């Protein structure tokens with residue numbers, strides 16, 4: 001039987017530390033601030049943005065929410081980002097993706113000042129991550145690494161298999177595991193022998209977005225299994241890629257959905273905002 005990697009409980013613990021650090025920075029006259037921009041009325045995005053606002057408020061981080069109508073032009077959005085780039089109260093800027101189709105998301109990503117890019121999607125921050133000296137790492141993979149550390153999972157010398165190669169999850173996940181001295185295989189929709197690849201994994205990370213994708217026969221006995229996906233099953237219930245009841249008896253550690261990776265993603269956004277605040281005020285990370 002696998003031990004459950006309880007992201008919800010660990011995230012609550014992390015938030016206490018974040019609250020203390022935000023209070024310390026505020027006392028020094030540098031209250032950390034996050035701006036979140038939402039364009040349009042995507043219901044899932046509205047929930048994510050509300051949660052980000054709530055998290056900031058709970059931790060003493062200044063939160064500025066910009067909810068713009070669907071018909072906002074690319075130019076108007078870029079103008080707002082320019083204002084936020086120059087606003088001293090704002091240390092971190094996040095544009096909730098996806099943006100409406102008439103807006104070029106890459107242009108938006110590149111319009112955020114890299115030092116305020118708490119999502120770490122700007123090519124400058126991708127470059128820092130790729131060369132092994134990240135100042136921010138994308139929230140989901142960074143949260144997974146933090147959760148692994150909490151549960152004593154060290155990728156060094158392990159075979160890590162990441163299913164998915166998106167810029168948001170799969171690729172940065174693979175880079176972070178590599179940095180931690182894992183031997184990394186990235187699988188995707190054109191991988192012909194997916195099951196064989198997965199069966200070699202000491203650490204298996206699934207970020208596909210398909211319910212029931214990872215079955216028990218794809219998992220090696222004793223593997224650590226991280227389920228990144230947030231899917232809805234036929235009853236509308238939140239679930240991951242992993243067939244939990246098949247995989248859990250074989251795994252040594254496993255993340256549940258919900259309550260695994262999701263809460264860690266939220267925590268890392270707050271941590272990146274603190275990092276941005278320290279960087280912009282030329283302060284050391286107290287953990288270093």
Ligand code: NAP
Pocket residue numbers: 140163164165166167168169170187188189190191194207208209210228229230231261262263265
């Ligand atoms: P994405 O951009 O759609 O990427 C999905 C990846 O899965 C792609 O690389 C795709 O391969 C691969 N894939 C699809 N079908 C496959 C197959 N049959 N065999 C092997 N690989 C296959 O999604 P994403 O943004 O990375 O997100 C992935 C999942 O994580 C989603 O469920 C999303 O909701 C969830 N998510 C969760 C969090 C969190 O905080 N928990 C955060 C972000 C995302 P190709 O590249 O070849 O198409």
